[in-house]
Amino acid sequence: MTITKTKRTGSVIFSEYKSGESIKKALSLKRDDILFEMRTSKLKGRGGAGFPTATKWMLAAASISKEKFVICNADEGEPGTFKDRVLLLEYPELVMDGMVVAGYTIGAEKGIIYLRGEYEYMIQSLEDYLENMRRENLLGNNILQTGFNFDVSIRMGSGAYVCGEETALIESLEGQRGEARNKPPYPVNTGFLGRPTIVNNVETLCAVSHIVVKGGEWFKTYGTDKSTGSKLFSISGDCKYPGVYELPWGTSINELLDKVGASHTKAVQVGGASGICLSKNEFDRKLSFEDVPTGGSIMIFNETRDMIKILKNYMEFFVEESCGQCTPCRIGNKKLLEGVKMIEEGTITYSYLKSLRELGHTMQVASKCGLGQSSPNSFISITEKFKDEIFRYGNGGNNGK
Amino acid sequence: MLLAEKNSLTEEIERLVEKYGSNRSSLLPVLQDIQRNHRYISEHAQQEIARVLDIHPVEVYSVISFYSFLNTKPKGRNIVRLCRTITCDLAGKDSIVKAVERELGIKFGETTKDKRITLEFANCLGMCDQGPAMLVNYKVYTKLTPEKAVEILNELK
Numbered sequence: 095m096t097i098t099k100t101k102r103t104g105s106v107i108f109s110e111y112k113s114g115e116s117i118k119k120a121l122s123l124k125r126d127d128i129l130f131e132m133r134t135s136k137l138k139g140r141g142g143a144g145f146p147t148a149t150k151w152m153l154a155a156a157s158i159s160k161e162k163f164v165i166c167n168a169d170e171g172e173p174g175t176f177k178d179r180v181l182l183l184e185y186p187e188l189v190m191d192g193m194v195v196a197g198y199t200i201g202a203e204k205g206i207i208y209l210r211g212e213y214e215y216m217i218q219s220l221e222d223y224l225e226n227m228r229r230e231n232l233l234g235n236n237i238l239q240t241g242f243n244f245d246v247s248i249r250m251g252s253g254a255y256v257c258g259e260e261t262a263l264i265e266s267l268e269g270q271r272g273e274a275r276n277k278p279p280y281p282v283n284t285g286f287l288g289r290p291t292i293v294n295n296v297e298t299l300c301a302v303s304h305i306v307v308k309g310g311e312w313f314k315t316y317g318t319d320k321s322t323g324s325k326l327f328s329i330s331g332d333c334k335y336p337g338v339y340e341l342p343w344g345t346s347i348n349e350l351l352d353k354v355g356a357s358h359t360k361a362v363q364v365g366g367a368s369g370i371c372l373s374k375n376e377f378d379r380k381l382s383f384e385d386v387p388t389g390g391s392i393m394i395f396n397e398t399r400d401m402i403k404i405l406k407n408y409m410e411f412f413v414e415e416s417c418g419q420c421t422p423c424r425i426g427n428k429k430l431l432e433g434v435k436m437i438e439e440g441t442i443t444y445s446y447l448k449s450l451r452e453l454g455h456t457m458q459v460a461s462k463c464g465l466g467q468s469s470p471n472s473f474i475s476i477t478e479k480f481k482d483e484i485f486r487y488g489n490g491g492n493n494g495k
Numbered sequence: 496m497l498l499a500e501k502n503s504l505t506e507e508i509e510r511l512v513e514k515y516g517s518n519r520s521s522l523l524p525v526l527q528d529i530q531r532n533h534r535y536i537s538e539h540a541q542q543e544i545a546r547v548l549d550i551h552p553v554e555v556y557s558v559i560s561f562y563s564f565l566n567t568k569p570k571g572r573n574i575v576r577l578c579r580t581i582t583c584d585l586a587g588k589d590s591i592v593k594a595v596e597r598e599l600g601i602k603f604g605e606t607t608k609d610k611r612i613t614l615e616f617a618n619c620l621g622m623c624d625q626g627p628a629m630l631v632n633y634k635v636y637t638k639l640t641p642e643k644a645v646e647i648l649n650e651l652k
């Protein structure tokens with residue numbers, strides 16, 4: 095295995111942190127004080143959807159139930175994302191401490207890490223880490239003699255991207271097919287086994303650990319007004335230095351390309367296969383919830399790359415990973431893939447292409463979960479922004495352009 | 496299947512259910528362990544799991560069929576999953592495919608005659624900064640070259 099531990103630097107997530115620090119601090123505070131810090135920080139979920147973490151936690155804290163759950167979403171399956179891999183392997187203390195803090199704050203005694211099947215090789219080191227925490231009384235019964243009980247178990251996925259969607263994840267934990275549920279009800283009220291449950295991304299929980307120790311005001315000094323703190327970006331594709339980078343929200347695509355040694359860049363896919371594709375004239379746009387929001391997947395393509403081939407790869411992914419439960423997504427993705435193949439064969443007409451884009455817009459509103467709602471994004475953005483590449487495949491005759 | 500084998504499988508399933516609990520939410524961990532130990536979940540195993548967890552065998556089958564890492568037909572002793580997603584693709588996945596297929600004399604989706612290796616594609620493995628990447632059973636290999644990939648496979652028992 096080629097996991098090398100490099101010393102990473104960054105302003106928030108990769109800043110100094112001693113394991114157990116946030117647990118010690120949190121257990122000395124009232125639950126409301128922690129919620130207050132969280133609200134001050136304006137932290138938004140790092141799993142892609144960007145829901146305010148404090149709101150989620152307040153709703154779960156307010157639910158009355160004899161049992162509640164904290165779930166760490168480590169299903170990381172979006173093409174081009176690997177930051178959670180780095181956090182779990184190199185910074186387990188931030189993740190686990192964040193889970194304990196979450197449990198204390200909402201009144202849960204059980205935490206579950208839902209780890210994607212592809213990451214099974216991490217299990218041993220994570221289990222060892224948890225065992226160590228139990229020895230140090232940071233986990234288990236009567237944590238640090240405060241009377242608070244909390245333990246964490248690890249559950250594996252089995253190779254299904256849609257299980258990263260929080261309600262599909264819960265279905266999977268309950269021993270079902272990983273098919274997304276209708277919302278509402280939301281997991282904060284009716285989650286795992288019908289109990290109030292918060293599902294948070296790995297990186298979100300890491301941010302929590304820092305916020306509890308250093309304060310919501312400190313966190314807010316980084317980033318922009320609506321996108322506070324920093325973000326981990328998983329950077330891959332055509333550049334000299336791919337990897338995980340911690341950058342402030344508000345960083346522009348150009349700045350990022352500079353940093354990772356990318357040159358002759360033609361396109362940047364932000365947010366994975368379900369994200370959007372940006373072309374050259376958009377590289378001054380900023381990574382942030384206000385402008386280009388993202389869970390952190392950045393894939394860089396240089397001028398030699400064929401955008402139609404790239405789009406085909408994305409659409410194949412969605413056809414394969416759709417759970418098939420609802421029609422717009424099950425049929426829609428197949429239609430879009432067929433469309434890409436027609437482009438390749440040079441047999442598409444511009445009016446059909448237009449109707450496929452309209453189908454994409456329908457999928458965005460009519461699909462049941464985020465998979466089908468976002469899978470048309472790359473089809474729409476690539477076919478709009480790279481028209482000359484469609485033309486190059488011989489579509490549209492001489493007047494096609 | 497021999498009676499003794501059947502009984503030992505039943506015992507194994509009962510042990511797993513004891514370990515994970517007899518409720519429905521134990522289904523996936525039980526299936527995953529059977530898959531790990533036997534490389535597939537036989538019809539008999541499905542029936543026994545259904546019986547012990549008190550659910551219908553069709554439900555068990557339906558769950559297995561949903562997850563790409565679970566299967567009801569025997570596969571090779573080693574399962575190789577090469578990433579076919581875009582950054583690994585651009586980093587040279589196709590040349591790995593060619594070399595490996597030629598070396599083993601089978602295509603992706605197939606198992607060698609001696610049941611040594613099953614070749615499959617997988618979607619993004621979370622190693623996109625180090626592609627092309629593949630999983631061999633539960634181990635991950637990165638920055639593959641055709642030669643390196645073949646060497647890794649040749650060492651499998």
Ligand SMILES: Cc1cc2nc3c(=O)[nH]c(=O)nc-3n(C[C@H](O)[C@H](O)[C@H](O)COP(=O)(O)O)c2cc1C
Pocket residue numbers: 138139140141142143144145147167168169170171172255256257258259260261293294295296298299463464465
């Ligand atoms: C198809 C699909 C896949 C998803 N995969 C993940 C994932 O791998 N990890 C993750 O944290 N969130 C994923 N999400 C988002 C989750 O549903 C949920 O919003 C998130 O876990 C909430 O955590 P956060 O608020 O901390 O971001 C996915 C959503 C969809 C629609």
Ligand code: SF4
Pocket residue numbers: 256273274415416417418419420421423424461462463464465466467
């Ligand atoms: S949108 Fe797709 S993945 Fe989501 S529920 Fe519908 S078919 Fe399943």
Ligand code: FES
Pocket residue numbers: 173174175578579580581582583584618619620621622623626628
């Ligand atoms: S694209 Fe192959 S590991 Fe992500």
